[in-house]
Structures are given as structure tokens and as C-alpha cells.
Amino acid sequence: MGKVAAKIKVMPQSPEIDLDDLQDRLEDSLPEGAKINGVERDDVAFGLVALLPTVIVPDDAGGTEAVEEGFAEVEGVESISVESVGRI
Amino acid sequence: MSDQHQNLAIIGHVDHGKSTLVGRLLFETGSVPEHVIEQHREEAEEKGKGGFEFAYVMDNLAEERERGVTIDIAHQEFSTDEYEFTIVDCPGHRDFVKNMITGASQADNAVLVVAADDGVAPQTQEHVFLARTLGIGELIVGVNKMDLVDYGETKYKEVKSEVTDLLNQVQFNTDDAEFIPISAFEGDNIAERSDNTEWYDGEILIEALNNLPEPEPPTDAPLRLPIQDVYTISGIGTVPVGRIETGIMNIGDNVSFQPSDVGGEVKTIEMHHEEVPKAEPGDNVGFNVRGIGKDDIRRGDVCGPAESPPSVAETFQAQIVVMQHPSVITAGYTPVFHAHTAQVACTIESLDKKMDPSSGEVAEENPDFIQTGDAAVVTVRPQKPLSIEPSSEIPELGSFAVRDMGQTIAAGKVLSVENRE
Numbered sequence: 001m002g003k004v005a006a007k008i009k010v011m012p013q014s015p016e017i018d019l020d021d022l023q024d025r026l027e028d029s030l031p032e033g034a035k036i037n038g039v040e041r042d043d044v045a046f047g048l049v050a051l052l053p054t055v056i057v058p059d060d061a062g063g064t065e066a067v068e069e070g071f072a073e074v075e076g077v078e079s080i081s082v083e084s085v086g087r088i
Numbered sequence: 089m090s091d092q093h094q095n096l097a098i099i100g101h102v103d104h105g106k107s108t109l110v111g112r113l114l115f116e117t118g119s120v121p122e123h124v125i126e127q128h129r130e131e132a133e134e135k136g137k138g139g140f141e142f143a144y145v146m147d148n149l150a151e152e153r154e155r156g157v158t159i160d161i162a163h164q165e166f167s168t169d170e171y172e173f174t175i176v177d178c179p180g181h182r183d184f185v186k187n188m189i190t191g192a193s194q195a196d197n198a199v200l201v202v203a204a205d206d207g208v209a210p211q212t213q214e215h216v217f218l219a220r221t222l223g224i225g226e227l228i229v230g231v232n233k234m235d236l237v238d239y240g241e242t243k244y245k246e247v248k249s250e251v252t253d254l255l256n257q258v259q260f261n262t263d264d265a266e267f268i269p270i271s272a273f274e275g276d277n278i279a280e281r282s283d284n285t286e287w288y289d290g291e292i293l294i295e296a297l298n299n300l301p302e303p304e305p306p307t308d309a310p311l312r313l314p315i316q317d318v319y320t321i322s323g324i325g326t327v328p329v330g331r332i333e334t335g336i337m338n339i340g341d342n343v344s345f346q347p348s349d350v351g352g353e354v355k356t357i358e359m360h361h362e363e364v365p366k367a368e369p370g371d372n373v374g375f376n377v378r379g380i381g382k383d384d385i386r387r388g389d390v391c392g393p394a395e396s397p398p399s400v401a402e403t404f405q406a407q408i409v410v411m412q413h414p415s416v417i418t419a420g421y422t423p424v425f426h427a428h429t430a431q432v433a434c435t436i437e438s439l440d441k442k443m444d445p446s447s448g449e450v451a452e453e454n455p456d457f458i459q460t461g462d463a464a465v466v467t468v469r470p471q472k473p474l475s476i477e478p479s480s481e482i483p484e485l486g487s488f489a490v491r492d493m494g495q496t497i498a499a500g501k502v503l504s505v506e507n508r509e
Contacts, residue, residue, distance in 0.1 A: 011317050011329070044329060045358030045374025046321045065494060079317045079387065081429070086164075086176060 005037065006055050006064045007083040010071060015047035017076045026053060026077075029070040033058060052083065094303055097176045099219060100201035101209035105232040109201055109272035110164060110175055116279035116294070117166040170298040196303040198224045199293075200251070203233045204243050204269070208250045217409045217463065218499060220258045223483040225303075227255070227265045228296045235271040239284040244269045257443070258463075266296045305369045311335030312398060312477070312485050313391040314428035315345070319374070320382045324356070328385060329374045330429065333484040335393075338366040343377060344397040345389045347473030347508075351397075352379040369484075388430030390475040390485065398475040398485070401468075402508040403437065408490065408500030409463045416457040422471065423492035428485060433471040441465040465503065478502050 012022060023039055030036065040052040055067050064082055071080045098106050114120045164175035176195045198219050202212055219227065229251055237243040248267045255262050268277055269285050270293060276282035277292040291299065316330040328345075337343070337357060344351035357364050357375045367373045390398035410417060422435045442455040443463040458464045479486030479501040490498040 014319065015321065042372070043361040044372060045361060046319070046324055046327050047361070048319065048321075048327075048329065048374060063496070078319075081316060084176075 003056050004059050004064075004085055006057065006067070006085045008053055008055055008064070008067065008071065009042075009081045009083050010051040010053065011044075011048070011078040011080075012051070013076050013078045015049070019049060019051060022074070022076050023051060023053075025074045026051070026071055029074050030055070031066040031070055034067050092171050092302055094171045094173050094197060094300060095176050095195045096173045096297075097195035097198040097219065097224065098201065099198050099215035100232075101203070101206070101211040101215075104201045104203040104206065104209070104212070105272050106201050109199070109230060109232065109270075109278075112272045112275060112278050113173075113175075113293075114164065114166050116275070117168065119166040168294055168298050171300070173297065195219075195224055197226045197228070197300050199228045199230055201230050201232050201272075202247055202251055204231050204237045204247055205233055207247050208254055212251075213254060214409070214411065216254055216260065217258050220260050220501075223479075223487070225264065226300055227260065228293070228300075229265055229267045230270045230272070230293060231267060232270050232272055234269045234276060234285065235274045239269070239276075239282075241285075241287040244285075244288075266291060268293055268296060306334040306482075306484060307336055307368060309334035309482055309484075310396040311337050311341070311343070311392050312482060313337060313373075314430070314485070315385060315387055315389045315391060316429050317387060318382055318385055324376055326380050326382045326384075327374045327376055328380075328389075328391065329372075330391070331372050332367055332369050333428070334369055334482055336366055336368055337373070337375070337391075342394040343391050344394045345380070345385045345391050346398040346475045347400040348385045348389050349400075350380060350384045351394050352377040354378075388428075388432070388475075390428065399477050399505045400473050400475050400508045401470055401505045403467055403469045403506045404476060405440070405465060405467050405503045405506075406488070406500045407463065407465050407503055408498045410458055410460050410498045412495060413460050413497050414493075416459045417497075418457045423490050423497055425468070425470070425474070425488050425490055427474065427476050427488035430474055430476075432474045434474070435469045435471060436466050437469045438467045439464060440467055466500075473508065476502055476505060478504055 010026065012019065019041065027036055034055055034057045036053045037056050038054050042050045042052055044050050057064060057067060068080050068082065071077060098110055100106050166173050200216065202208065231244050231247050234244065252262055255265055268290060269288050270277045272278065276284055279294050281292050312334045313330050313332045315328045319327045319329065321327045337354060339354055339357060341354045342351065343354055355376045355378050357367050357373055359367055359371055359373050392398040417436065419436060419438050422433055424431055425434045439455050439458055441450045441464060442452040442458055443450060477485040486502040488500055489496050490500065
């Protein structure tokens with residue numbers, strides 16, 4: 001079993017959320033064994049910007065569930081969705 | 089070279105040679121720089137792993153990507169004369185299946201790797217069913233490791249017949265499957281026709297890849313846009329956000345949100361912060377609909393044309409495959425179904441048929457229970473309104489993952505929908 005990279009789309013609660021701070025909070029919420037490997041930003045619409053962190057988790061860690069749950073609890077997060085997963 | 093793009097899944101049982109095949113394809117199409125290959129080949133030989141160079145190169149590239157600052161999942165790309173391919177390399181663990189069903193990067197076509205010396209193995213079966221569920225169009229079957237069976241035609245035919253049975257079982261049209269005897273390890277029938285398989289006169293792998301049909305964006309289907317989030321933006325009003333799965337959304341369209349059952353006229357559409365007159369499948373958009381308030385619609389709603397609104401299921405019949413369950417599933421079981429952006433508890437109201445894995449025929453009508461490894465037809469009753477479509481009509485809105493106890497229990501596709509009154 002190798003490792004899996006998951007690109008996760010994080011939507012902020014509003015266009016006013018400070019994305020740098022939000023990014024730090026996401027980093028702090030990661031479960032053990034997972035790490036963020038680069039964060040892209042995607043302009044969505046009407047001032048909303050999605051954060052797209054790529055999270056590396058072990059293939060045998062049972063999916064991205066723990067990371068998703070962690071992210072969902074973070075202040076300022078409206079929703080989480082896994083965009084794509086692939087082995088690295 | 090072409091700018092036509094394809095997402096290609098590489099599927100198959102563990103150790104049947106998926107990574108080696110990916111490495112070989114990247115290598116033969118010149119997608120890995122020669123000096124990188126050389127460097128890794130030398131290292132491999134030093135460590136006594138000479139011969140494993142392609143798999144070894146793949147491992148090293150993975151490590152390098154992980155060390156890098158950014159990592160793009162769509163990293164494994166190669167071009168043939170006809171297409172630019174991005175490889176979707178499926179993670180081994182079953183818990184990623186949910187992501188593959190609800191995620192954005194779905195594969196258009198797939199290469200199924202089956203080792204000639206091992207034949208159809210458990211994951212071969214699982215992946216083929218998933219490929220079918222996820223709407224893979226064509227399947228290229230690489231009967232791999234032909235070098236280990238002395239390039240024997242008899243062995244190849246044996247494996248081909250096993251796989252054909254498996255495809256028939258999940259009702260995968262075998263006319264859409266191309267079988268090729270290959271050795272990813274030695275490079276036989278990948279980019280060049282091999283002298284070792286003179287009995288074979290079909291397409292080699294690169295030819296089969298070139299001959300795949302062009303992926304057609306589902307623009308002809310009615311609009312289906314599952315709502316991801318709903319915002320209130322000052323100066324604009326209510327803004328639902330989501331990705332268009334099928335059809336086209338134009339400014340001025342009269343749309344309907346289901347199951348919330350409200351609708352109105354599309355006033356504005358924005359994509360990448362720019363106003364656009366229309367949006368197409370794959371586009372991530374925010375839009376504004378006249379007369380819709382923030383509390384009128386929610387995540388999990390599907391937006392469609394008012395004259396062809398998204399279906400809302402009172403019940404639906406589905407084909408499922410049980411991937412892992414600690415005990416048995418009986419009528420009355422109520423796990424959470426993940427379909428597009430919706431997560432709804434649904435009761436499996438009846439177990440209608442159990443399929444015989446070896447023949448694909450109905451093994452048992454109305455079975456008392458089903459368990460891990462079983463394929464079955466079941467009737468499902470959502471506990472809250474759920475918009476879902478028959479997979480035969482709108483495949484993008486017709487598949488789901490079933491989760492319980494933090495695990496993906498099953499995956500399935502919708503056969504028919506009994507609409508809610």
C-alpha cells in the first residue's frame with residue numbers, strides 16, 4: 001500500500017473570511033499521519049474563493065474521512081468535498 | 089499530437105502490474121525524461137533491483153512528488169497521436185470508493201490489467217463492477233505478464249474467456265472490450281508489436297488507446313446541477329454554488345430545485361468571478377435565481393429545467409455490490425447513501441434478487457440476507473426526500489456509495505425511480 005493524494009475543496013462561510021488564516025487553521029486540524037502538500041485557490045463566483053489543499057494520507061488509513069471530519073469542524077468552513085483522489 | 093483529452097483509469101488486482109504498465113506507458117510515449125529513467129535505472133541496478141526499472145522509477149517519482157511543494161494529482165499524463173491522457177490511478181483501499189463516486193475527476197475509459205499467470209482475482213471483479221457503476225465507456229483488457237507464461241496463446245485464451253465471463257456477469261458489453269496480450273515489464277505489444285506473440289494479430293495497446301471514442305460532454309441531457317452550498321451575497325442575494333453534471337444552464341432559463349420544490353428564473357451566472365451567459369458540464373458556478381431565498385434551498389438539492397425537473401424518489405430500485413460488511417444485510421437496514429452532494433439515510437426495504445457471481449444470473453429471488461462480495465438488486469426508501477436519477481437516463485446522477493460505521497459498505501447504481509407524488 002502506498003500513499004494517496006486527495007484534493008479537497010474547502011468552501012469558506014462567506015467572501016469575507018481571511019483565507020490565509022483559514023489555511024493555517026486547516027493545517028492545525030489535520031489528523032496524525034496526514035499532511036497538506038500545497039494549497040491552490042480557485043475563484044468561484046461573487047467574491048467566493050475556494051481553498052483546494054492537496055492532502056496526503058496513507059492508502060491504508062481508511063480513506064479521507066478523518067481529514068474531512070477535521071476540516072468540517074474548522075471555524076469559517078462552510079463545506080468540504082473531495083474533488084479527486086489518486087495514488088502517488 | 090492532439091489536444092483531445094481523456095481521463096483513463098488503470099484498474100486491476102494488486103500485483104497484476106498496474107504501476108509497471110503506467111511506467112511503461114509514460115516511458116514509451118516519452119513522458120518521462122530519458123535522463124530521469126537512466127538515473128533510476130542505475131540506482132536500481134546498484135541496489136540489485138535491475139530489471140524492475142519501471143516500477144522502480146514510478147516509486148521514485150512518487151517520492152519526489154511528495155517532497156515537492158505542490159503536487160498535482162493529475163500528474164501522470166502522456167500523449168498518443170490521438171489523445172492527451174491523464175491517468176486516474178485508483179487507490180487500493182475501498183474507503184476511497186465514495187470519493188470516486190462523488191468526485192470530479194471521473195474516468196472516461198479504462199485499462200483493466202489482468203496477470204496471465206493469475207487470471208481473474210478478487211479485485212479484478214470489484215474494479216470491473218465499479219468501472220461499470222462509475223460509467224466507464226470502453227474497457228481495454230491488458231492480459232499482462234505474458235512473459236511469465238512463455239507467451240502461450242492457450243493461457244491467453246483461458247484468461248480472456250475468464251474475463252469475458254466476468255464482463256457478461258456485470259452486463260458490460262464485451263463488444264466494447266478489447267483484449268491484448270501484453271508484458272508491461274518487457275514492453276510487448278505496448279508501443280510496438282511483439283515478435284513473441286505471432287499468433288496475435290489484433291491491436292496493440294497504443295493503437296487501442298488511439299481508437300478509443302472521443303469523450304462527449306453530456307450536454308444533450310437535461311440540466312442537472314447538484315447544489316454544494318447556498319450563500320447570501322450582499323448586493324446579489326441568494327447564491328447557490330455547485331458543479332454542472334449534465335446539460336447547459338443559460339441566463340433566463342426557468343429552473344427548478346428538487347426536492348425543495350421551488351424555482352425561478354436564472355438572473356446571473358458567475359464562473360471564476362466572471363459573469364457568463366451560459367455554463368456547461370464540469371463548470372463550477374455560482375448563480376442567482378429570481379425569488380429564491382437562502383432558506384428555500386439547501387445542499388443536496390438538484391437544479392434542473394422547470395419543464396424537466398430532477399426526479400425525487402419515493403423509492404428506487406438499484407443494483408448494488410456489497411464491498412465490506414461485518415455481518416449480513418437484511419431488509420430494514422438503514423445506512424447513509426451518498427449521491428452527488430446529498431447524504432440521506434435510506435432504508436433497504438426489500439432484497440429483490442441476489443446474483444450468482446459466476447454466471448451473472450439470478451441466484452435467488454427475495455433472499456433473506458446478502459453479505460460481503462454479493463451483488464444484488466434491492467429496493468430503497470429514502471428517509472428524507474432525495475433527488476436521484478435512473479443510471480440509464482442520467483448516469484452522472486445515478487450512482488451512489490453506501491456508508492455506515494465509518495466505512496463504505498456498498499456501491500451501486502439506480503435502475504429505476506418511483507417518483508414521489
